[in-house]
Amino acid sequence: MSAGVTLENLVLGYQQPILGPVSLHLKAGIHVLLGRNGAGKTTLMRTIAGILPPLSGKVQLGQPGRIGYLGHRAALSEGLTVEQNLKFWQHISRLYAQPQPLETLTEQFDLQHLLPKRVRQLSRGQRQRADLARLSLVRPDVLLLDEPLTGLDPVQARYIRQKMQEWSAECPLIYSTHSLPEALEMTSSFLLVQGRGVRLLDISELAEPEIELLLWLEAS
Numbered sequence: 683m684s685a686g687v688t689l690e691n692l693v694l695g696y697q698q699p700i701l702g703p704v705s706l707h708l709k710a711g712i713h714v715l716l717g718r719n720g721a722g723k724t725t726l727m728r729t730i731a732g733i734l735p736p737l738s739g740k741v742q743l744g745q746p747g748r749i750g751y752l753g754h755r756a757a758l759s760e761g762l763t764v765e766q767n768l769k770f771w772q773h774i775s776r777l778y779a780q781p782q783p784l785e786t787l788t789e790q791f792d793l794q795h796l797l798p799k800r801v802r803q804l805s806r807g808q809r810q811r812a813d814l815a816r817l818s819l820v821r822p823d824v825l826l827l828d829e830p831l832t833g834l835d836p837v838q839a840r841y842i843r844q845k846m847q848e849w850s851a852e853c854p855l856i857y858s859t860h861s862l863p864e865a866l867e868m869t870s871s872f873l874l875v876q877g878r879g880v881r882l883l884d885i886s887e888l889a890e891p892e893i894e895l896l897l898w899l900e901a902s
C-alpha cells in the first residue's frame with residue numbers, strides 16, 4: 683500500500699473555478715490547511731474526498747483508496763442512536779478490517795452516556811465525538827478533517843490531537859483550522875490557500891516561520 687495523495691493540475695470549484703491549477707504531493711503525516719474564510723479549504727477537502735468532482739485535473743490516492751472525511755455535518759444518521767450508528771459503521775468496516783469493539787470506542791471517545799441518544803439530540807461537541815469515533819473505524823488511506831477540534835472541550839481536544847498524530851503515522855492527514863498556535867503545535871507542514879493557489883511549505887525550513895506566516899495571513 684502506497685501512502686500519499688497527489689494532486690495533478692487540479693482545478694476545483696462549483697460553476698466557476700475557486701482554486702487551481704494545483705499540483706502537489708502529500709506524504710504520510712499531518713498537513714494543516716490554512717486560509718481566510720471563503721478561501722476554498724472545505725471545497726478542496728470535498729474535492730479530494732471525491733464528493734465534489736474536479737473541474738479539471740485529478741486526485742490520485744494510495745491503495746486501496748479509502749477516504750476518511752470529517753465534514754461540518756456529521757456522517758451519522760440523525761434519526762438513529764449513537765449506538766446504532768456505530769454498529770452500522772462497524773458492520774461496514776468489517777468488510778476490510780477487524781473493527782474496534784464498541785466498548786473501546788465508547789471509552790476512548792467518552793460516549794458512555796450518549797449511546798442511547800439519537801444523533802439529532804446531541805450538542806455540537808457530542809456529535810463531533812461520535813463522528814470521530816465513526817471515523818476511527820474506517821482505516822483510511824487519507825484523512826480529511828474540517829476543523830476537527832472546534833467545539834470540543836479541552837480534555838477531548840487533547841485526546842483527538844493525540845489520535846490525529848497516531849492516525850497520521852501511516853497516511854496523510856489534512857486538517858483545517860483557524861488557529862495558528864494550534865497548527866504550530868500539531869505540525870510543520872502547512873498548506874496555505876491564498877488567491878487561486880495552494881502552497882505546500884515546511885515551516886521548519888523558513889528562517890522566521892511564524893513571522894512569515896503571520897504576514898501572509900495578514901496580507902491575504
Ligand SMILES: Nc1ncnc2c1ncn2[C@@H]1O[C@H](COP(=O)(O)OP(=O)(O)OP(=O)(O)O)[C@@H](O)[C@H]1O
Nearest residue numbers: 696697700717718719720721722723724725726875
Ligand atoms: N455549494 C456551493 N456552490 C457554490 N459556491 C460555493 C458552494 N459552497 C461554497 N461556495 C463558495 O466557494 C468559496 C469557498 O468556500 P469554502 O467553504 O471552500 O471556504 P473555506 O475556506 O472552507 O471557508 P471557511 O473558513 O469560512 O470555512 C466561497 O466563495 C463560497 O461562497
